[in-house]
Amino acid sequence: MISQFFVLSQRGDHIVFRDYRGEVPKGSAEIFFRKVKFWNDDEAEEAPPNVDGVNYIHVKVAGLFFVVTTMVNVSPSLLLELLQRIARVTKDYLGVLNEDSLRKNFILVYELLDEVIDFGYPQTTSTEVLKSYIFNEPIMVDAGRLPPLGPAAMFMQGTKRMPGTAVTKSVVATEPGGKKREEIFVDIIEKISVTFSSSGYILTSEIDGTIQMKSYLSGNPEIRLALNEDLSIGRTGSSSHDYRSSSGSGTVILDDCNFHESVHLDSFDIDRTLTLIPPDGEFAVMNYRMTQEFKPPFRVTALIEEAGPSRAEVLLKIRAEFSVNVTANTITVQMPVPSYTMRASFELEAGAIVGGSEHTLRAKLTFSQESHGNITKEAGPVNMNFTIPMYNASKLQVRYLQIAKKSKTYNPYRWVRYVTQANSYVARL
């Protein structure tokens, strides 16, 4: 039972505030904001705050706090999922989700909130069902002028470098041209985590992937999404393994996966095809997790050596092990150095990294004191962040995307996009 729902800006302003049950005392939003704002100062703070019997549960989306309060002991996952879903539905309607678009459309958001939650009970979060109850027209915010929100924004904003207007397009708004463009986006987004040992071995590797879909198709046609034929699920040991394609090409073995409600798995076991009637708006068709070994996109080797009593040299090598057609961008490499470092000088060709290339960084560190003993324990590990469009580490592919519709002239745009991001890409010293 949700008592209140509110959205706060980064400065703590109320953007929307809805009280459903009138049981939480006034000032809850301020109490929450103060708690969260001073969080970092006090490490011991519990994750979701509970103040005077009021539980505050929030998610941070696009720099905004989406918060619910409740007086009862409810399922945290339910509320968190619901908050994410509210953010997503709002984005479906507004095209772009940020403080500006919310402020311009707050009446529409109230309309949504009225239907999504009644008396604290979640009702429906389906963009499609909600359509018939929403009467406000969204006021569009120009997506082009938006400041970037950092790499995490990619998951909320859709991928960059794609036909720009489409992903920030509202699901409901009629376009000035009159007719809506028929199109569908399928994004395969993978977050990879790799840890290299100091000698360059892969210690752990994991991929958390999701197939995300956003449909602007009219009339809800059925869609068939075919994945790798040799895809297998579950690490059930080699005995039960099917050797249909045992050649070196490499089978994709997922540890586990889950699917959106609308997905029919009737033919999944036979030909790895997902059948679904996509609901309006953005949703995850499938989430998957893979710990099978894969070829990491970058080889990272880092070396730190003492060069005199209060000096050290760092050598950092990054080799891009993917095709030359692919370019990785938004790359950052971080390496903590000893706290008594006074000066660091280095040289590096910055910018994007093209597949197949190798980059080296040399840095000289000067220390304020003599380093005692083991310098490798004082510095590192090296962490790398990157985004590689049109590349996926798992080799999971969408073989085809079929839209069932009788008419021959009907040929909507289909976009299948891949993107890989670093989640935790660490090389130890």
Add this chain to the structure above:
Amino acid sequence: MAPTAPTAAKSASPSQPSGKSEVADLKQQLRQLAGSRAPDADDQRRDVFKRVISCMTAGIDVSAAFGEMVLCSATSDVVTKKMCYLYVGAHARAHPDLALLTINFLQRDCRDQDPTIRGLALRSLCSLRVPNLVEYLVTPLTTGLKDPSAYVRMIAAVGAAKLYHISATACIDADLPASLKALMLSDPDAQVVANCLHALQEIWTLEAASSEAAAREIETLYSKPVVFYLLNKIKEFSEWAQCLVLELASKFLPSDNNEIFDIMNLLEDRLQHANGAVVLATIKVFLHLTMSMTDVHQQVYERIKAPLLTLVGAGSPEQSYSVLCHLHLLVMRAPMLFSSDYKSFYCQFSDPSYVKKLKLEMLTAIANESNTYEIVTELCEYAGNVDVPIARESIRAVGKIALQQYDVNAIVDRLLQFLEMDKDFVTAETLVLVKDLLRKYPQWSHDCIAVVGNISSKNIQEPKGKAALIWMLGEYSQDMHDAPYILESLVENWDEEHSPEVRLHLLTAVMKCFFKRPPETQKALGATLAAGLSNTHQDVHDRALFYYRLLQYDPNVAERVVNPPKQAVSVFADTQSGEMKDRIFDEFNSLSVVYQKPSYMFTDKEHRGPFEYSEDLTNLTVGAETTENVISAQRYQENDNDLLLSTSDKEDNGTRASNGSSTSTYNAPSDLIGSSLISSQTPAETSLINTIGPTSSSQSNFSLDDLLGLGVTESPAPSPPVLSLNSKPVLDPGTFQRKWGQLALALSQECSLSPQGAASLMNPQSLIRHMQSNYIQCIASGGQPPNYKFFFYAQKDGATAFFLVECIVNTASAKAQLKIKADDGTAAEAFSTLFQSALSQFGLS
């Protein structure tokens, strides 16, 4: 909404920044718009309403414009209508008189052609929360529940719950719960069904506090027909409603294993749902259904592992954390089952520190012979982490693993390597761990002190680390060559050392050292004692004085006090009791898991279930409450009790004895004899040495029973009862009910009460209190003379196992029927003996 051209009204009074004048301005504009028939009046109204809502959101008090808003409410524009409803809903409570004005248009809208308008109006009407408008609610609600549109029915169902909160009687009198129930079991629309269930749960749960019928109704919600009906339709429900149904199913008590397997097969595919809330709700059903089937329960763990790990990786950090907390709970319950998945709990660079902390705890728990090497290697990497709190936690984790392993060889080496890192906090944490390790494994002292001896105490800043080092210096001063000299230098710097903790340790360490190497330490000892005595900190001063006098009294005694032969500590105390963990597990998929404490510790009192929730347990079928006609008999009984002298309740004894009032029915006279003797002794232990009237209180009750010719039916051996009970067990009614359903019957017996006991049992409370004094708690009771029914529970002291008892007492025949169920079946016999003898004491004491 297209921006409208500035109107005459606007330009007449330009809006000002201050909130108050803004409201005044809005009021005026509204007034002008109220009767306006201008072609663009609707647009203008939209615009002004929007500004009002905007002020409301920002927290400006716009309630002053209530009258004007209502006047403007007559509009056919849905967007304006909705804004108006929103405003009215938020402010009606403060303006009950003016709210009446809105009733008219709301009621009219409730009869609109368009179902959307009907629904919206009904929702707003129920959201007014004005008690004196209740009469206008009932009719629209009843018609709303029968509306042809599912949208309206869905809103009406929730509306019924809203009405209940405004006026419970109005809701019950209109028989809305019955309509809701009928709708729930017949409506074709899944959301209507879900909302009916929501409303019914809320109404009946609140109603159950005063009505047994409502409690029975709740019971029917958890019954097989309802649960199976809903589960069979599960795919029709929205994700959120699925969670609701699954939560209901988790409280269902299956009658046999087939039902369990049916449900699990039906819900199997829910574990593959992309919505984490559905997955967790399903997992809860699986876990709770299989509680009594060990093998299957274990299989469930294996089955849910992969979906949980996928959820951890899939969602936002907040979602991951919530799932991880649940995983943490399961890992802590069954670490063995997760020992091969240790890599999943390695910390990632991007993890926030609260996630890392959980992961470290899990890694610590699942470390065993097969994976310790890998886990400790990984943990050692974190020790150099830039995030200092996590680095500390990692070191502690290594230490904990060392403490729980048999083969600590390699780990000790790792720990000692930490000391070489020469980072202040690393050294401090490590010293604390090495100290604990030595307390458990004194055999390692040789390796440890060799390294510890090299550490200069000057390099350690943190008091905890320093104290640990000093402890080791004192404890192993024999083997550490220069221990006395290090201690001596520490004493010399006494003034620079401000932490009382360090000073206390220093005192003790010097004492220990003195007895081991007297000539070298004598000087330091004198200095330490002098410094300690002049210390202003009370504890330091007292300890110094104590040592000083002890030495004066007899050095041999002092040595025995300071350096007694020590035994290795085998187990360090666990911070959270097993019982607490069980309670959290019972509340799986709730905030309890995230907070890591059971709900009674953080929910508001209002929403907390009352402790003695006698009506809540609806398996109680014996009649209703005792009523006034009993009271006279009770009074009569009171006189009898004067002679029988009850002292079962220590608390009452103490307070009432002083003023001698006889407000309570049977405790009051206890001060007549030897209450001092009794009260000093009563509930201190649960052995059944109960205070028995004017005879000797130390006499065994068994012999007394024989003396009185009553006898315990089972005639137990005259050995003292081996079972002792927890004096404050905690079990909530829901858990009791579930346990009762899941556990097999351990014992079923008939026993007799003393005639006095039978006679004094005029209402359940007297027996409840008596049993409480024996640490047997009542969770529910009921019935009328001569039949009473009780549900008791007790908990074995120091264990988590509960005993549950159903006890039906017939006062006419002085017999009691017992049904005992126990988590630990082997102790049931002992508990039965204990219970019976406690029962046979009733009325005698």
